[in-house]
Amino acid sequence: MFFFIQIDLKLLQWVSTAVLFTTLFFTTLGCEKVVTDDLNIxxxxxxxxxxxxxxxxxxxxxxxxxxxxxxxxxxxxxxxxxxxxxxxxxxxxxxxxxxxxxxxxxxxxxxxxxxxxxxxxxxxxxxxxxxxxxxxxxLAVPQIDSLYYAYEAETSITDEGYFVRLDIQDPPGIANYYFFRVLVNDTVFVVPDRGNNRTLVLSDAFFDGKRSTRVNPNEEVRIKLGDKVTVQQLGIPRGYFDYLYQLFTQTGNQGLSVVGNPPPAPIRxxxxxxxxxxxxxxxxxxxxxxxxxxxxxx
Amino acid sequence: MRDLLLSKASTLMVLLMLGSSLVLAQRNFTVSGYIKEKSSGESLIGATLSAGGTLGTSSNEYGFYSLSLPPGNYRLVFNYLGFTSFEQIIDLNANLTLNVDMVATATDLQEVVINASPKNEQVQSTEMGNKTIAIATVKKLPAVIGEPDVLRAIQLLPGVSNTNEAASGFNVRGGGADQNLILLDEATIYNATHLFGLFSVFNADAIKDVKLYKGGIPATYGGRLSSVLDVRQREGNNREFKGEAGIGLISSRLLVEAPFARKPNGEGRGSFMLAGRRSYLDLFTKLSKSFRDNKLYFYDLNLKSNFALNENNRLYLSGYFGRDNFKLPSLVAAQWGNASGTLRWTSNWGKKLFFQTSAIASRYDYNLDNLRSGYEFSWKSDIANFNLRPRATWYVNAKNTIKFGADALAYTFRPGQISPLNNSPIRTKTFAENRAFELGLYLDNEQKISSSLAIQYGLRWSNFFRLGAEYIRQYELGAPLRFDALQNLYFRNAQTGLKAYKNNEVISQNNALEPRFSLRYLLNERNSIKLGYNKMYQYIHLISNTTSPTPLDIWTPSGPYISPQNADQLALGYFTNTANNAYEISFEVYFKDINNLTDFVDGADLLFNENIEAQVAKGNGRAYGAELQINKNVGKLTGWLSYTLSRSQGKIPGVNNGNWYATNSDQLHQLNLVGFYKLSKRWDLGGNFIFGSGRPVTYPSGKYTSNGLVVADFSLRNGGRLPAYHRLDLSATLHPKASAKRQGEWVFSVINVYNRLNAASIFFREISEVGDLEIATGTTEAVKTAFFPIIPSVSYNFKF
Structure with a gap:
């Protein structure tokens, strides 16, 4: 049985959720089974x-x-x-x-x-x-204007807990591509997740030159009292953005072939x-x- | 050269048609009229009329028929399966109008009639590669969560399939789901499913007739490569007020129909049908605290009305409006749906000319709200068209029926508009609107050459204009992408500027001749051989790189950087009816060749992307197969068996190392067994068994770690196979007692009776959960997903 855990804007996530949502209501529809041992690839x-x-x-x-x-x-x-x-x-x-x-x-x-x-x-x-x-x-990256944290209540995509947030002023007139790395006690934190392709990497295509506030650099990160959290904001070239976008899409893809599942392809x-x-x-x-x-x- | 070819071909065709009609032009008289169902006044489509020997015709989409014969005495026999034959002896010495009301066969014969094709029709018609499904058959099939579904029903026909059981859309003869022209009362339906593919947009109560063209597509249709699904709504009862309602687990339906402007005999000059359906899943979610603010429902409205201006002229108005609504609080909300309206005028001029013209508007749109804090925005996109379709059918004589007309479509594509919500930093931005005009002109003749040979031949001249105003991006080397064969990879070419086009200025232009041909040779009254060829062009493209379409997929027109796709299809078939028409057997083989097949480069991100042309790769496709269908049409046990043996392959630079690969719709064997059994006066049973060999799946060729995550490496597209698919569904209908006051029936369905978890996909992932802890473990696994376990359901339908 699967249930929705992490949902992102991208169709893939909400579509699968919706289908499950519909069908779970009536039946125990939608089922996953590990078949690692049945395959020879x-x-x-x-x-x-x-x-x-x-x-x-x-x-x-x-x-x-x-x-x-x-x-x-x-x-x-x-x-x-x-x-x-x-x-x-x-x-x-x-x-x-x-x-x-x-x-x-x-x-x-x-x-x-x-x-x-x-x-x-x-x-x-x-x-x-x-x-x-x-x-x-x-390529030059702007500064993180401020980094702060708060204890936030549970939402559809996150559990309750501490979350870091940041504010950024995007430089106008330049296509900027961002990659966020969150280190908890000096160790990079990352898990495969559907939301990664919209959270860990960002393009300013729709907010060029604007100030963004309360940006969550990694929705999966778990933080406790006393932890040291470091957020690295990387300015990256478009090619690397495209690469990471594909990488996070593919690693976060839960394989639902209902819809929103791009054909698996090598990431070059x-x-x-x-x-x-x-x-x-x-x-x-x-x-x-x-x-x-x-x-x-x- | 091409124009010369065109003019020669059309001249030849006109000469052929005129020649044949002039030679045969002796002093004939015409018998013509409308064929209707007696109790409701609904016109009967495809009812046959035989005047003895091979003389005969059938009624068109409006129930009109016309047959010209030399003077004399004739015994006219009208047939429509499920209806009592109607006979009349006429003495034809002047033009004659004969309107026929046919009566449905009394049900106490304990027979179920499943197929609307009249006696020997499939053997004698020149049509091949197409199939009509009676809506009554659709309603008897086992239904997922109790919703009778036209799109699931057609997938039980040979050559029609789906990439998985919960996918939206369908695949015909190995084609993509975007290659089907879906028409509802002539209006294009761009997305034919609700709830992400679970149900079709067609409310079975409101539908009269469904016809699918897989091949042998006549010149009157164009614009898609693989198929035409022509869905007609009911016209409404013009004899009395009637209503029906259905209550199911997921939705309820209500339909009313009635005559208006009644004549002294009680018959309406006009009638209407109004139907509505709404799912009520959300009513249940309101009961749950954690789901209270979630939304997920759909509804649709169908309307049809017609009015007889006089004996020869009739107006029709039909409309459809459907909507899905979905919301997950603080995350995402979306609405989407089709809307269409058709205004049609039909007229018979004299006895031999039937004229129809339709003005159609159709639109599909969606709205997507991103509700995530920080970057909240609203996104809108739509495609709209206006379509004018004049057509004349000229019943020249008993041997020739000529159709000619035009199909003019004006498109507006609005790929996207983004605007901020909750004061987020998102800037308002509108992607450039694309406009296009498509014009198809066609001429088609159905000709009986001898008592055994009949041919249908036609030519469609399609034209597509991409129109301004628009700024077109210009690229180095004249194209947005270049393919590097050495690296087996696409590279972007730099954009060099923008070229401005004024309003209505032609940006790019395509035209093509699409010959259509079919031949029927009767070996004897019950056996025939048919040959068909058609060429199809498709000028608009669905921007989707998923295995099945999604509500967020947009369409884009051909233009300076995206070429129209085209396909040639050749088919050969053998048709026979045996045991006094109790069995209908058809066997067809086909070969399809597709050029300029639109595909997308690896890793293409198509959502929120204005620069679609830089994501498009093109290649070739081919599909071939054999289809067998055996229908048993009468008796206590009816049904059909269909078997398809097929291949569907694509070849696209950069994909699968440039070699042929199996497309997502490739399936070697497909077997469907559909049966209905009349158990007693009150009980009807239905069932279907589906077997399909495994669909292709892409297996990773290796793995590595990047940025702390395990990444799969792939080399061969669709190199593996899922396990075979099989499923048994059953249904039972309990009809009311004949004496019952309320005419209500119970329909019970069980989908996937033996609860086999058929693989919809196999995917590969890094295990990211240990207990409750989410963590990148570095360990990988293969996972099978399945959708339909055993699903029982019940619904109650009643008439009032």
Whole structure:
């Protein structure tokens, strides 16, 4: 049996809810069953996974830039993803280039990059005879004007509890794309959820230049008294917004084929295999400008 | 070159038609009139008239018939299944008007008649690939939550299916749900379902006749690739006041009909029918504290009225208005629905010319309110058209019936308007309105060449104009997207500017010739072979990348960047009636080829997106199959068996590595068994069994983690298969005693009798709940969803 837990504006959510809502009333209609063990869906081929990017965060000027490389594994596998530890990773801004060092478990790190707004970074990965390349640009993000919290009552989509909210002034005349990261006690909090594609990422297409208040950067986050909550507001390029939008839609999709269920499709990376294009990688290499604020729940 | 071809083809056709009529132009007289049902005065559509041998005709949509014959004595036999034959001997030495009132066969024969096709009609008609379902049959079928449903009934026909049991819309011969032209009294219905696909918008009480064209689509119809669903409303009783009502679990219905402007004989010069239906789920939700402010209901109103100006001229007015209303407090609210109105004038000029013209307005709109705090807004979108349809039917002689006319549609698409609610920062914005004009001109002749050979041939010349005023975005390389075959990926081209078009200035223009042809060769009186070909063009596109349409899908016209879709269909069939028409058997094979099939790039976000052209990919499609239907039309046990063997495939750059893939409507085997049994005078039983092989499903080819979430990687579209589908539904109707004061009947239904949880989909997700805690676990699972468990229901219908 499923019941509506998290509903978002997007049709998918409310349609499924409505259908359930209608039918639950009369019957125990709409049923889910886990069939993991009945399926045999191997994997055609393994792909390189790139996760990470260059962040300009004035609050953390000495930040280490990190990229993780791994390989895809069969979807129903219970194994952990296999790290790629033998690649050569570097980024360049056209004049200078930096080599990443593998530290452990597929993480590659470099210190000393001081990104500036509008700087474009190009990533090059050499691994097993293939060259992978992609690039991204740092776009300025406005400040979080204020970050505050309140104890809020239960709604159709959230339980009662503490929620952080923020106010932002969107700069006029520029297409801005936002990505919100919420850290609770310095750990990023994220769960697969239907609302993520409208909450964690935002386009200013319909509120360009306006001041937004009481923006909830993550509706799923659970906060207790005494927690330290940090909200990072990332200014990201459109390509990364599109990528994240697809990613949050797909991971939040509860598979209801009633309606609102886009055909499953690969989410393509901005990094390409220039040696063998059909062996394309997945994941993303992004550049972002980050503004962050923290608050202690008292 | 193309124009030359066109003029040659049309000249040839006109010559052929005139030639055949002139050669045969001897001194003939015409017998003509209207065929009606005696008790209500409803006209009978498709009643046949035989004058002996192959001489004969059938009544049109208004019950009118006309037959020209050489002078002489004839025995005219009128037939309509379920009605007693009517015979009259005439001495034809002058034009004759003969109006016929037919009487329904007395029910105490304990026979149920399920199909409205008269004797040998399916063998002898030139029509193929189409099917009429009597509304009485629809009402006898087991119904989901007790609502008789036209759209579910047609899915029991061969070649008609659905992507899943709760999906809205239907698929015909492997086509998409957007490729069906759904007409209610000639008005286009853009979204034919309520409650997200659970029920159709057609109130079975108000409907008279449903005809589905899957192939062999005559030139009189155009605008969609796959099918035409022609739904006609009842005209209303013009003999006496009647009412009927139905009380079901989810909704109630009321219908009244009556004559007006009565003549001395009591018969009305006019009559009307008014029907309403409303679901009352929300009344129950009001009882519950936690659901009190939730809303979910639909209602619809049907109206039809007609008035005879005189013997030869009649006016019809029909209308439909339907609405769904949905609200989840502090989250979302939405309303949507169709509205349509048709004003029609029919006239027979002389005895041989039947003229009809309709002025139609139709609109679909929705409103969506986002009630989430921070960015509350209201969103509106609609599509509207005005349609003028003059048509003449010329009953040239006993061998030729020519139809010609025009179908002019003026469209206005308003893709969206957003405005703030509760002082949110959302700015008011209106997406550019799109306007278009579609004009189809057609000529069609049904010709009997010899006693065994008949052909129907026609040509439709369709034209589509995208009209200003509009600013059209201009792109580098002249297109919004470019496909990079090396990366197997679409890239956006930069926008270079806007081009302004003045009001009514032509932005883009398409035209096409759509030949339609069918041939019937009678092997003998009870066996025939038919061949059909039709070419169809579709100029408007449903912007939807889901497996079945949603209320929020909008339509967009062809234009500078979106090409019209077109399809060729070729079909061959064998038709036979056996055992004195007790059994009707049809077997058809078809092949369909679709060009410029509209699809969407991976990950397209189509809602709230003005720049739709940058999301559209196009490709090709093909579908082929074989369909068998065996009807048993008379006896205590009636029903049909239908079997379909088919394939439906698409090939679109960027999808499935550019290789052919099974479309969402692909299903190899489909078997429907429908039966009705007259148990006693008071009990009627009905049942259907459905079997379908597994529909396609896309399995992930791998997984990885990104931003803390497990993401699936996919390579092959629709590479896997769901388990096979099968379901048994039963119904029983208890009729009142003949002596009962109130003519009430009870209808009991059980859907999915053996409670099989058929997979509607299999999807893949990261487990995100451990106990009550929501957490990204990194562990993945495959989940099957199913919709209909066993659903019993009961409804009570009565007449007054």
């Amino acid at each position: 191997g994997q055609s081929e393994s792909r390189l996974v790139i996760e990470g990017g260059i962040e300009r965060n004035p609050s953390r000027p000495q930040q280490v830039q990190r990229i993780r490389l791994s390989q895809t594994i069969p979807y129903l596998s219970k194994e952990r993803a296999q790290a790629v530890t033998t690649a050569l990773v570097s980024v360049s801004d056209g004049t200078q280039s930096w080599k990443f060092q593998h530290t452990s478990n597929g993480w590659y790190e470099v210190e000393g990059i001081i990104p500036t707004v509008n700087q474009t970074f190009k990533l090059t990965i050499l691994w097993k005879g293939d060259t992978y390349q992609g690039q991204s640009q740092v 990376s901005n990094v390409f295999n220039t040696t063998r294009p059909t062996q394309y990688p997945v994941g993303y290499f992004y550049a972002a400008d980050v503004n962050e604020k923290s608050i202690i729940i008292k």
